[in-house]
Amino acid sequence: MNQPFPTPPAGLLGAIRGPADVKALPPAKLPQLAQEIREELIAITAKSGGHIGPNLGVVELTLALHRVFDSPTDQFVFDVAHQGYVHKLLTGRGGDSFQKLRQTGGPSGFLSRGESPHDSYGAGHAGTALSAALGMATARDLRGSHEHVVAVCGDAAFTCGITLEALNNVVSSTKRLIVILNDNEWSIAKNVGAISRYLNRLSTSPTYNRLHHDVEAFFKRFPVGVEMNRVYHKWKRETKDFFVESSLFEKFGLRYLGPVDGHNLDTLVKNLEFARHCDVPVLIHVLTKKGKGLEAALEHPEKFHGSGPFDPVSGESTKLHAGAPPNYQEVFGQALARFARADPNVVGITAAMPSGTGLSHLATAVPRQFFDVGIAEEHAVLFAAGMATKGFRPVCAIYSTFLQRAYDPVIHDIALQNLPVTFCLDRAGLSPNDGPTHHGLFDLAYLRCVPNAVIMQPKDEDELVDMLHTSLQLSGPGFIRYPRGAGTGAKIKDVPTTLPVGLAQVLREGSNIMIWALGNMVQDALKLAERLSAAENLSVGVVNARFVKPLDRALLLSHAACIPLLVTMEDHVLAGGFGSAVLEALQDADCPAAVERIGWPDKFIEHGTNVEVLRAAYGLSADDIHRRIVARWRNLRPEQVEADV
Numbered sequence: 001m002n003q004p005f006p007t008p009p010a011g012l013l014g015a016i017r018g019p020a021d022v023k024a025l026p027p028a029k030l031p032q033l034a035q036e037i038r039e040e041l042i043a044i045t046a047k048s049g050g051h052i053g054p055n056l057g058v059v060e061l062t063l064a065l066h067r068v069f070d071s072p073t074d075q076f077v078f079d080v081a082h083q084g085y086v087h088k089l090l091t092g093r094g095g096d097s098f099q100k101l102r103q104t105g106g107p108s109g110f111l112s113r114g115e116s117p118h119d120s121y122g123a124g125h126a127g128t129a130l131s132a133a134l135g136m137a138t139a140r141d142l143r144g145s146h147e148h149v150v151a152v153c154g155d156a157a158f159t160c161g162i163t164l165e166a167l168n169n170v171v172s173s174t175k176r177l178i179v180i181l182n183d184n185e186w187s188i189a190k191n192v193g194a195i196s197r198y199l200n201r202l203s204t205s206p207t208y209n210r211l212h213h214d215v216e217a218f219f220k221r222f223p224v225g226v227e228m229n230r231v232y233h234k235w236k237r238e239t240k241d242f243f244v245e246s247s248l249f250e251k252f253g254l255r256y257l258g259p260v261d262g263h264n265l266d267t268l269v270k271n272l273e274f275a276r277h278c279d280v281p282v283l284i285h286v287l288t289k290k291g292k293g294l295e296a297a298l299e300h301p302e303k304f305h306g307s308g309p310f311d312p313v314s315g316e317s318t319k320l321h322a323g324a325p326p327n328y329q330e331v332f333g334q335a336l337a338r339f340a341r342a343d344p345n346v347v348g349i350t351a352a353m354p355s356g357t358g359l360s361h362l363a364t365a366v367p368r369q370f371f372d373v374g375i376a377e378e379h380a381v382l383f384a385a386g387m388a389t390k391g392f393r394p395v396c397a398i399y400s401t402f403l404q405r406a407y408d409p410v411i412h413d414i415a416l417q418n419l420p421v422t423f424c425l426d427r428a429g430l431s432p433n434d435g436p437t438h439h440g441l442f443d444l445a446y447l448r449c450v451p452n453a454v455i456m457q458p459k460d461e462d463e464l465v466d467m468l469h470t471s472l473q474l475s476g477p478g479f480i481r482y483p484r485g486a487g488t489g490a491k492i493k494d495v496p497t498t499l500p501v502g503l504a505q506v507l508r509e510g511s512n513i514m515i516w517a518l519g520n521m522v523q524d525a526l527k528l529a530e531r532l533s534a535a536e537n538l539s540v541g542v543v544n545a546r547f548v549k550p551l552d553r554a555l556l557l558s559h560a561a562c563i564p565l566l567v568t569m570e571d572h573v574l575a576g577g578f579g580s581a582v583l584e585a586l587q588d589a590d591c592p593a594a595v596e597r598i599g600w601p602d603k604f605i606e607h608g609t610n611v612e613v614l615r616a617a618y619g620l621s622a623d624d625i626h627r628r629i630v631a632r633w634r635n636l637r638p639e640q641v642e643a644d645v
Helices: 019-024 027-048 052-057 059-068 085-089 129-143 155-159 161-173 194-204 206-219 226-242 265-276 295-299 328-342 360-365 377-388 400-415 443-448 461-471 521-536 553-562 578-588 611-617 622-634
Strands: 075-078 149-154 178-183 255-261 282-287 346-350 370-372 393-399 422-426 454-456 478-481 505-508 513-517 540-544 547-549 565-573 594-600
Touching: 019 059, 027 052, 027 059, 027 085, 027 265, 052 059, 059 085, 059 149, 059 178, 059 265, 075 129, 129 149, 129 161, 149 155, 155 161, 155 178, 178 265, 255 265, 265 282, 328 346, 328 360, 328 393, 328 422, 328 461, 346 377, 360 370, 377 393, 377 400, 393 400, 400 422, 400 443, 422 461, 443 454, 443 478, 443 547, 443 565, 443 578, 454 461, 461 478, 505 521, 513 521, 513 553, 521 540, 521 565, 521 622, 547 578, 553 565, 553 578, 565 578, 565 622, 578 594, 594 622
Parallel strands: 075 149, 149 178, 178 282, 255 282, 346 370, 346 393, 393 422, 422 478, 454 478, 513 540, 513 565, 565 594
Antiparallel strands: 454 547, 505 540
């Protein structure tokens, strides 16, 4: 295996303690600083993973922003903020702190208002920057202050409805806003749709670009100054429509500058300086290369958008284990491709996540039945609704945390009309390194209250395939949640089983305690049952709940009638989750059973090194759960415990 890059020597980067140090460097030193930053990014993410591709692409852009503006007085709003590592390095979070990026006790992989005053706005979902920046600029105007607000948006953000809604309101809200359109032709996957094609035409028009180059050379003969810059950019604005179709952004009232080489610091600084003096909102169209500085990332931009640990030369993962079970995403993707080949009415829909969700298997196997709608979750759900009215069986593969963005269409368009759309909620539970913006801890609570919804979670890979097969036969909406990462290694049957909707599965009988576990907590429950039986001499059973809605009330009430203690286990917040469903069912039946609920507290869970570290921090380690159940058992009233115990 190739040796990973060594941590770079202190050099220029080691002396950067804040933006003032960036401003103090002579221009001739900036390329060296850019190189050191790239080496540091590669060294750290090669060890622990992270969003390496997006950050390598914005090194010069971030340096230029800190050369021209005064953070934190001037405020940068990064869309998604997965390109914020360079900003962190330049604002006092380098050195030993950066070594723990995305790890317990280290900086977040996104921007966070609680982490630094230089992080003016926190985010982890796409499309938020322009609306937030516009709100900040409007508040500044109302207050009468004069700081600059800069929104840094990827081109994929302009496929989001939120961004277009904000664009429609810019000129009616403020006269001073700077928008950076960071155009690298990628979101996570290759950008799709009309906006992407439009930006490509803007950046590749040979006639315009040739003339633009010649006239720029003419202006450079004159002394550089704000006035000459103003004349030059006025010429560009007034002549562009002769050579390419009218700029979409100027139709919305923004002054369009570009395209600009996003890796040319001098050009970036000049355009940003010009934008600082404009008395109208400005959009600077910056062309960057996602993954610049790492050959493997340039060749495989989707893979290196967000990567686990890797060898920086070969690009190969350094955490692959021979014989490791496939992850849930791969199992889902392969199963859907198999079902789609058998039934032309089965289609898969993703919101810019074909590889992350596993739908790339469908795209390869049956491309006609695969649809990537870009970063547009609301549209994905409505698009699926329309297809379902025509007899198709759409499967929407969307991360749990991202489906939150499409909650209204889920209720108003899918559930209200009882349309047979299957939702596969990837990353249910913790996404430990990414933190609270990506943890899928709320989906049961926000879906359980929706009429017509069937909600389920498999205990292993084989049951995931069975649930997908079952959901494709439902007359209304089905929701399947499953965690990130490797499965249990369960063998997948050749012929899937249609599960009886709403029936749980008893995996182990017990007379003292019955653990009702959901999904990936089933394996933990089986281990816990063994431990309680051996250490405490208790008879402990385990139920694979399978369905949260409808809940298996008949089995639950039969257990409540004769078993002293029921325990629920879920990888979800307790408020409104699976345990809450159990309590509601018992209350409805006027059954006063003792119940101990195991799940996440009513808090936003921070990022951490791994799931085990975060569980331990919140009293959810195996030892903690064992102690809680033993304490609850010992505190039961005598009349709650059968005489023969």
